[in-house]
Amino acid sequence: MRKGTHRVVAAIFALGLIAAACGSDDPGTEAPTTEAPSTEAPSTDAPMDDAAAETAAAQALVDTYMTIPTEIGVTVGPSAAVPTGKKVAWLACELPSCAEVGEDWGKITDALGWELKTINVESASPGAGVQEAIDWGANYIAISGSPVAAFAEQFAAAVAAGIKFSFAYNGEAPADGILTSISGNDAVYAAGAKMANYIIADSGAAANVLMVNIQLFPVLVAEEEGMKDTFAAGCAACTFDVLPVQIADIGVNVPGLVASYLQENPETNYVSYAFSALPIGVTAGLEAAGVALPKQVGVDFDLTGLSEIVAGTHTAWTSNPKAYSGWVMAHAMVLDAVGDEFAERAAGEELPNFILDDAAVAQEIIDSSPMSNWKGPEGFADQFLALWGVA
Template sequence: MVLALFLAACGSDSDSATPAAVNPSPASDASLAAAKANLAKYLTPPTSIVQSTPLKSAPPKKKVAFVQCADPNCAILAGFVKDATSALGWSLTTLSATATDPGSAIQQAIDAGVDYIATTGFPVNLFKQQMNQAKSKGIPLFMCYTTDVPAGPGNNLFSDCNDATAASAFGGAMADFMAVDSNGKADILQVTIPSYPVLTAQADGVSAELGKNCPSCKIHNLETTVNDLAGGAVPQSVSSYLQANPSVNYVFFTYNGLEKGVPVVLKTAGLLGKVKLVGTQGAQPQFNEVINGTSTAWSALPQELAMWTMVDQMARVAVDQWSLPDERKAAISPFYLVSTPDQAKAIVDEKNGWPGPAGFKDTFKKLWGL
């Protein structure tokens, strides 16, 4: 779901494949031990949120505008923002934005005199003029799912949850999973869309973690495009690469949409049982695959919690209790890897994926003094 925001807003490059990066050094016991230690943090559902500092007082009422992207999935995120702002007793206006011109909707929010503006996925460079105007009028901006770096009063951006640092962490966890699962013998085909910075950050996280904890592992990059994704060309590209490179034993997808149709094509080609499919941001289709054995592991990323985390940063600004270290710490949502049928069965009925640790909404309300 999250990548839809980027697909709507950005262009794409031509697809290509790069050869495997090979380090001849074998995976040592020490490096695999480090991989196991990091992986252990992500094998069970988190039980708490990152934020733990209560507000010094309940926040005063605020008017918030949420700029929603054109993809229907963004309406789900808007609903989560509505729930969180309603819990605070705040009013929310949702404004629709086109893929290439979020600035017009942000301008509407500015003209309406809202206190805060929130959005997801749109990079600041698409609305620089409105960003400057919002700053001059003292209207802070809050975001998730981009690679823009908050600086608070310095750049008027007060949150970017699940940003590039989070993407790197998501990739690193899956890299350690493949290293441990293969006992240091993973030969990985990484399928991604390189024109999106957040996916590049994730891919870089995979490479960096393998470099530390599995130097004997190999990684290939299959670089696809938005047109490939929309046209259904990715499954055949994956199949063709695997046929030409039979040593590959894992296929890692940086986004769940890239995996759509792949199992069917691989089964037809007689390749499905020869590789393990893993990826980021599993949803119902992927968790069903873990249950039936088609996929091996997918990360569970809490979109609902991410929106409440963004609203939490608004609440902290409202009572003059916002800090950059606090925001940076909370930018990486708690997540875990779903790698067993029982784990997948526990959340496969969640329509919008794993929402977050049990009771997280009540935890936020308590922190907000409600």
């Protein structure tokens, strides 16, 4: 029996009961005559029509997700020359994704004439790193993934000292001391919805989905909600379940946990990974355990997902231009440095992305950069430098 599965059929049935209860409340209305039950077999045309309609609706959306973006998401540069000498602390976490977010910080600060200090931290407890940045005299601190709740004391101390934060992938709402929060909850919710629509279209509205997720991160919970809500609204026959794991499980316990789940729930035909590192070792683990491979998809590809698309063991991934996100974080700092508001904040925080399911394109991306990933729209770094007036 599938555990914890969200079945939208129950919700539709409940709505039917409500509609029946509200359908006629006129006390003067006579009770309808009860007809004898039909002996004819029920028609199966309606469910088939529903699935076809759900598939078509999802496919229409998916068709808009497949184009690789070419432009950056901001157009307004600083109103004055950017001052030199600012100090930026980049807090680099232990996850591979942080290496990509931090990939271009040296290039950015060199171009601006700013000073960079890279501080290694753990995602779940970056407080000591924030304190080191405070002690160093940073003007700006950049962090990816870690929510403020994980370093609340140091965050308050930094803001009190006049230090500003640029965040990525942590879902923080606008607040004093926060210049931007790139790809926050709304954006990652949308990414989850996009992948859910892809699954609906690809499966013919007949998907039993397991999502592997680390629920420590609010943005990944938002992604989970985006998938769940999309299946609920757009796929009556689909099921959706979640396998919660921890950071320490990546590449160690996740393969066995997924294999065990699939053995217990053999009807599962899709596994979706909340971000790039989660499928490390899973395909090999499933093959070693003799478990038939489901279709594997995910949000936020990197070399792992791209390589498996090339190999044919993964079906599709959404992009996530993590290097590009660093430039948007820096853009917020640049505007602040001249006293400008980030008027395009909402647009800037929505990262350009697409869904990739083409092996040839996946190989091109692998070959395109030192970290074998899609960094962002072609020429995006030059577009930012020109916008800042430092090209």
